[in-house]
Amino acid sequence: MNGKPLLTLDSVQVRYRERVVLDGLSLTLAAGEIGCLLGPSGCGKTTALRAIAGFEPITGGSIHLNGDTVAGETGHWPPQRRGIGMVFQDYALFPHLDVAGNVGFGLDRLSKPERKRRVEELLAVVGLADLSHAYPHALSGGQQQRVALARALAPAPRLLLLDEPFSNLDVELREKLSFEVREILKVRGITALLVTHDQHEAFALADRIGVMHQGRLCQWDSAYRLYHEPANRFVADFVGEGTFLPGTVVEAGQIEFELGRRTCPVSCCGIGGQVAVLLRPDDIQHDDASPMRAQVVKKAFRGAEFLYTLALPSGHKVLSLVPSHHDHAIGEMIGIRLEIDHVIAFCE
Numbered sequence: 266m267n268g269k270p271l272l273t274l275d276s277v278q279v280r281y282r283e284r285v286v287l288d289g290l291s292l293t294l295a296a297g298e299i300g301c302l303l304g305p306s307g308c309g310k311t312t313a314l315r316a317i318a319g320f321e322p323i324t325g326g327s328i329h330l331n332g333d334t335v336a337g338e339t340g341h342w343p344p345q346r347r348g349i350g351m352v353f354q355d356y357a358l359f360p361h362l363d364v365a366g367n368v369g370f371g372l373d374r375l376s377k378p379e380r381k382r383r384v385e386e387l388l389a390v391v392g393l394a395d396l397s398h399a400y401p402h403a404l405s406g407g408q409q410q411r412v413a414l415a416r417a418l419a420p421a422p423r424l425l426l427l428d429e430p431f432s433n434l435d436v437e438l439r440e441k442l443s444f445e446v447r448e449i450l451k452v453r454g455i456t457a458l459l460v461t462h463d464q465h466e467a468f469a470l471a472d473r474i475g476v477m478h479q480g481r482l483c484q485w486d487s488a489y490r491l492y493h494e495p496a497n498r499f500v501a502d503f504v505g506e507g508t509f510l511p512g513t514v515v516e517a518g519q520i521e522f523e524l525g526r527r528t529c530p531v532s533c534c535g536i537g538g539q540v541a542v543l544l545r546p547d548d549i550q551h552d553d554a555s556p557m558r559a560q561v562v563k564k565a566f567r568g569a570e571f572l573y574t575l576a577l578p579s580g581h582k583v584l585s586l587v588p589s590h591h592d593h594a595i596g597e598m599i600g601i602r603l604e605i606d607h608v609i610a611f612c613e
């Protein structure tokens with residue numbers, strides 16, 4: 266991590282009655298960094314945001330914001346004292362206020378001219394200067410989301426929390442807005458934490474991503490490392506596409522599986538141990554000259570590429586990304602080559 270920590274969660278626990286829904290959540294976000302909690306429905310992402318914002322009391326651990334302990338044994342700061350901005354899934358705009366009224370809503374402490382200036386500045390930042398007198402019902406989903414962002418940024422929060430901010434938008438707009446929002450946050454040096462179950466959104470927006478499963482954080486890392494060096498099988502499955510092939514540890518640091526023998530540091534089992542070898546679609550290359558053959562059982566056109574599902578002689582399936590001018594029919598046998606940088610395997 267570069268820079269001073271702005272947000273630190275130290276073994277945070279949240280319980281609803283007897284049920285633990287956040288279990289020992291620890292993470293640090295540096296000032297100016299954008300983090301993301303990614304995970305399936307019900308894993309505790311929203312609860313984590315609510316705990317940080319101060320809407321949810323924590324039952325263990327502590328939360329620190331810019332050096333202040335805002336939740337923990339020493340007490341619990343109310344949301345308004347934490348100086349945190351929030352953007353919600355449903356935008357939560359005030360329907361009776363126009364765009365300028367929505368953005369200026371939390372700025373009563375400013376004089377009228379200051380407030381006007383601040384609203385204009387924020388609307389310019391989110392590209393809505395021309396719509397300051399429009400009402401929310403007359404705006405598209407993407408425009409409403411930008412108003413919500415401008416409103417959350419207007420009081421200059423120490424931290425911005427975004428809860429599934431793009432989930433009501435179509436896929437294309439989602440990615441476009443993710444990049445736009447990242448640009449806005451980065452230019453202004455705003456620290457933000459987003460929650461989503463959409464990994465493309467996480468990849469487009471965040472510097473650091475935490476994959477959550479059943480209230481626990483499995484890995485808090487860059488998108489690259491989550492994809493290429495997943496900490497466990499859940500992360501490997503949840504992030505990116507891939508399949509697993511059975512393998513055996515044949516000597517220290519060496520595993521053998523259907524596509525060959527490779528170096529792989531496996532610490533969880535000894536020689537003879539059974540492992541599951543992770544193969545990403547980019548690890549399997551199509552090569553007509555290769556003696557290794559596999560049968561096309563499924564294909565998905567992705568524009569520049571086909572994603573082929575291939576059956577190996579054992580019947581196990583692997584995925585392969587192949588340039589789309591290599592258009593092979595279902596049932597055809599094609600040559601493949603293993604082109605893998607570092608092998609990841611998990612003990613069975």
Ligand SMILES: Nc1ncnc2c1ncn2[C@@H]1O[C@H](COP(=O)(O)OP(=O)(O)OP(=O)(O)O)[C@@H](O)[C@H]1O
Nearest residue numbers: 281286304305306307308309310311312313460462
């Ligand atoms: N007020 C509550 N009382 C009891 N249980 C709750 C409460 N709020 C959430 N839960 C439970 O806590 C767990 C975590 O919920 P949370 O909303 O944090 O998950 P999530 O990852 O944000 O899910 P989603 O992506 O569906 O919003 C869920 O099993 C949920 O049913």
